[in-house]
Amino acid sequence: MNIGQAAQASGVSAKMIRYYESIGLIPKTVRTEAGYRVYSDHDVHTLRFIRRARDLGFSVEQIADLVSLWQDRERASKDVKAIALEHVTLLERKIRELQEMASTLTHLARNCHGDTRPHCPILEELANDEAGQGHVKPDAKFGVLGKAPAR
Amino acid sequence: MNIGQAAQASGVSAKMIRYYESIGLIPKTVRTEAGYRVYSDHDVHTLRFIRRARDLGFSVEQIADLVSLWQDRERASKDVKAIALEHVTLLERKIRELQEMASTLTHLARNCHGDTRPHCPILEELANDEAGQGHVKPDAKFGVLGKAPAR
DNA sequence: TTTAATCCTTCCAATCATGGGAAGGTCAAG
DNA sequence: CTTGACCTTCCCATGATTGGAAGGATTAAA
Structure with missing residues (x-):
């Protein structure tokens, strides 16, 4: 083939x-x-x-580990489980981050008239010098939205 | 400065x-x-x-639009709102994708003994030739986990 | 005043997983 | 023998960000 x-x-x-x-x-x-x-x-x-x-x-790195465990008939299932759970932890952190963004934005958009007038709470919030310090600090390892598979 | x-x-x-x-x-x-x-x-x-x-x-592209609207005193708030809501849509799609991954993995991990024996449903599922076709097709534009701000 | 530390500059490279495309070789069918 | 559909390798681009090297500028202390 x-x-x-x-x-x-x-x-x-x-x-x-x-x-x-x-x-x-x-x-x-x-x-x-x-x-x-x-x-x-x-x-x-x-x-x-x-x-x-x-x-x-x-990640490709994790996949490499999974493949080698898969091919190892002597593997311990806890090793596989550990990789999976670590990944779940990461996914969940990421989900929380995105949810926080979405909820902040949804809230702001709900208060925005969305008409032809210039007044806009979304811009006001972004321009607000006091804001944006207190909430979740961005994930140290993974970013916002990544480039992708596109299959 | x-x-x-x-x-x-x-x-x-x-x-x-x-x-x-x-x-x-x-x-x-x-x-x-x-x-x-x-x-x-x-x-x-x-x-x-x-x-x-x-x-x-x-994205930087959206930020460029937001900055220019911010600086435009004649802006229509609906233009700002549109950008925000489009982004929310993207965030929510991404969240759903990650949740699907997390829930699949959590489910598999729950059924994995996680001991020293080799039997592992996680690997079985990954190796299953029938599986993995039916669920959400990956987002065409954005990927799984991206690299990040790390601030 | 000389020196050392700390800035600043530009340029180049790496990240991660993926796709695009060029230039050229191979193969099967017509 | 040509055509088209494959295959090969190689380089480049993505997005946002960090790292680092090489070298100049500024500043504070000795």
Whole structure:
């Protein structure tokens, strides 16, 4: 199977398959004489695993750990669980951050007439020199809205 | 006031102030003979406005729009409200995405013993060839977890 | 006054996961 | 043998931000 078929079958783009190979997340494949990468059903299975982990928001680094645990028949399930729960913690922190933003904005927008007049509480709040200090300090590791999968 | 003091006073790092200038979000400042950037209280006020908008998760592009509306005494509040509500929509979509991930993972983790044995429903689910097709398709524009402010 | 510390400047690189596209080789069908 | 659909590698862009190097300016202390 060529890379395009593997991409089709796994839901991981050919670009990303090459990228995952380049960073060592997946091993280098066999090549044809012409240099084409060749994939087996087993490879596709691994790629699907990766795709699903990615869909759950795991970082590539975490996915690497998950893949190696997956392939380790001696693994301890607590190691897997630890990765999952750590990720849940991160997700929940992020959710809280976004919820805070959304609720602040919703509140401000509710008080904005939204007509042709210039008066606007949203701008007033943004311009308010006293505001914006007290609430949640932004997450040290992860940002607001990231660029994305776009599949 | 030099850039360091402006950074201190506004909560926007010197690095970011230069960056905002380079992309045209803020105008080029006056310079001293030696080439040092000079900032007024008014500039700091603008920087604080920007920082607060950024804390609410607005993109630099949206912030540019907000700043120009802010400085336009003839603005219509509906234009501001539209930007805010569009952003809320995005935030809420993102929140839903993350919640879905978190709840899936929480559910899986709850069924994982988390001991030294290898059996693990989390890995089973990731490896499950039938799964992962039916739920929310990832947001076309924004990704999972982004890199961040880290202030 | 010399020196050291602390600023400032510009420029370049890295982050993270992903896509876009160019330039060129390969393969199968017509 | 040509055409089109693949594949290859390589470089670039994204967004917001930080880091750092190399070098000049300013300031405070010795």
